[in-house]
Amino acid sequence: MESLSNDQAWMREALAQARAAAEAGEVPVGAVVVRDGIIVGRGGNAPVGSLDPTAHAEINALRDAARQLGNYRLDDCTLYVTLEPCAMCSGAALHARVARVVYGAAEPKTGAAGSVLDLFAEPRLNHHTQIVRGVLADECSALLAQFFQQRRRQNQAAAKAAHPLRDDALRTPDARFAELPGYPWAPRYASDWPSLQGLRLHYLDEGPVDAPLTWLCLHGAPVWSYWFRHQLPVFLAAGHRVVAPDLIGFGKSDKPKKAGFHSLETHRQILLDLLQQCDLQRCVLVVQGAAAPLGLSLAQAEPARFIGGLLLGTGPARKPAAEEARVYDAPFPDAGHRAALRAGAVTGGSAQEAAWLGAARDFWHADGPGQAGPGRALALADAQALASGRRGCVPPAALPAWGQFVPEPRADVALQAVEYFSPS
Ligand SMILES: [Zn+2]
Numbered sequence: 051m052e053s054l055s056n057d058q059a060w061m062r063e064a065l066a067q068a069r070a071a072a073e074a075g076e077v078p079v080g081a082v083v084v085r086d087g088i089i090v091g092r093g094g095n096a097p098v099g100s101l102d103p104t105a106h107a108e109i110n111a112l113r114d115a116a117r118q119l120g121n122y123r124l125d126d127c128t129l130y131v132t133l134e135p136c137a138m139c140s141g142a143a144l145h146a147r148v149a150r151v152v153y154g155a156a157e158p159k160t161g162a163a164g165s166v167l168d169l170f171a172e173p174r175l176n177h178h179t180q181i182v183r184g185v186l187a188d189e190c191s192a193l194l195a196q197f198f199q200q201r202r203r204q205n206q207a208a209a210k211a212a213h214p215l216r217d218d219a220l221r222t223p224d225a226r227f228a229e230l231p232g233y234p235w236a237p238r239y240a241s242d243w244p245s246l247q248g249l250r251l252h253y254l255d256e257g258p259v260d261a262p263l264t265w266l267c268l269h270g271a272p273v274w275s276y277w278f279r280h281q282l283p284v285f286l287a288a289g290h291r292v293v294a295p296d297l298i299g300f301g302k303s304d305k306p307k308k309a310g311f312h313s314l315e316t317h318r319q320i321l322l323d324l325l326q327q328c329d330l331q332r333c334v335l336v337v338q339g340a341a342a343p344l345g346l347s348l349a350q351a352e353p354a355r356f357i358g359g360l361l362l363g364t365g366p367a368r369k370p371a372a373e374e375a376r377v378y379d380a381p382f383p384d385a386g387h388r389a390a391l392r393a394g395a396v397t398g399g400s401a402q403e404a405a406w407l408g409a410a411r412d413f414w415h416a417d418g419p420g421q422a423g424p425g426r427a428l429a430l431a432d433a434q435a436l437a438s439g440r441r442g443c444v445p446p447a448a449l450p451a452w453g454q455f456v457p458e459p460r461a462d463v464a465l466q467a468v469e470y471f472s473p474s
Contacts, residue, residue, distance in 0.1 A: 057152050060084050061186045064130045067094040068193055074099055078197050081107040081131040083115035091115025108139035112146050124148050132190040134161035140169040144176055152182040154190030213241040213250040220305045220387050226380040232279045243327055245319035252302035257291035262473050266333045267294035270340030271396045274301025277458055284464035295324055299390025301381050312395035321348050334471050335359040341396050360467050362459050
């Protein structure tokens with residue numbers, strides 16, 4: 051009869067097999083077969099890697115021992131295994147006629163050495179195999195618990211990375227965005243910010259995080275981050291950072307089926323989360339005309355993050371060229387995807403928008419030391435909305451599928467802006 055300390059020593063060898071199994075991505079169970087103080091067989095759990103449902107640690111160790119000893123009967127051997135054997139492995143141990151089976155942790159769901167059933171206590175099956183239970187049980191079960199905890203975490207991370215689609219939302223197929231001219235930037239996604247309520251937001255985030263300037267580009271309707279494609283290379287070439295989200299309901303972001311989702315306040319909360327989550331600093335707010343109230347309200351909420359604003363393209367609307375039409379139609383394969391356009395999201399005209407715009411005008415015109423306002427606003431192209439209270443604006447010409455379409459501003463606008471806002 052082997053002593054308890056010997057049993058523990060051999061169980062540590064079985065634990066080493068279990069750890070090796072874990073490293074191979076298998077549930078960590080390990081076994082060794084010992085005869086006359088020598089290990090004659092080793093095995094780790096390997097059903098996944100070997101595509102073999104019978105490749106349990108005990109079976110692998112028994113096979114190894116039988117090969118090494120040149121005998122399918124293992125009469126004077128002890129099988130050490132970190133987890134209580136199942137019915138198959140208990141049966142195999144009985145067939146091999148091992149003298150003793152020593153196991154570590156009990157297995158309440160499948161254990162056949164006392165937990166669910168006890169094959170070794172069945173006198174019609176077993177005449178001589180002894181069972182020893184609970185050797186290094188804590189270590190053996192801790193290894194399993196750690197493995198399953200890690201796998202749970204990995205599964206959760208994978209589920210998070212997959213950004214599951216909400217039942218009440220649509221997601222434009224990626225194929226609709228294939229081969230967009232002049233838009234080489236890698237997509238970034240978020241769905242776990244509180245304001246997103248599980249919807250997937252798409253955004254671009256290019257350039258160094260510690261850049262001297264961050265251009266936060268907010269599109270209006272019906273366009274998306276693509277609208278800034280002529281500007282982005284200019285900002286990046288200056289060594290600046292560019293962050294350009296697609297508002298929910300637009301571009302590559304998820305599209306709630308119900309138009310009721312689209313309140314200005316909802317979009318504002320999402321953008322405030324973007325400021326925090328991406329920790330945007332030293333921002334110049336770049337807004338396409340209709341998004342101005344929304345964008346300007348962000349700067350008022352987080353004035354320390356902003357140094358200026360660039361207001362672009364309030365109109366007039368025009369009919370897009372065929373290639374532009376393809377790109378700007380891409381996010382909206384059918385009417386179901388166009389809830390944001392039906393809701394007039396971002397295009398505004400609401401009392402809320404008017405209030406924001408009024409407050410923004412006072413805020414952005416505040417100047418001098420001690421003032422909260424950034425004090426630097428540059429209105430380019432025909433964006434006179436902020437200054438004029440929108441009176442001078444040409445009424446947007448509605449296109450059947452989308453509503454207003456404003457042409458993309460050219461790179462020279464961005465060059466002018468870089469010159470104007472770059473820290474001297
Ligand atoms: Zn088994």
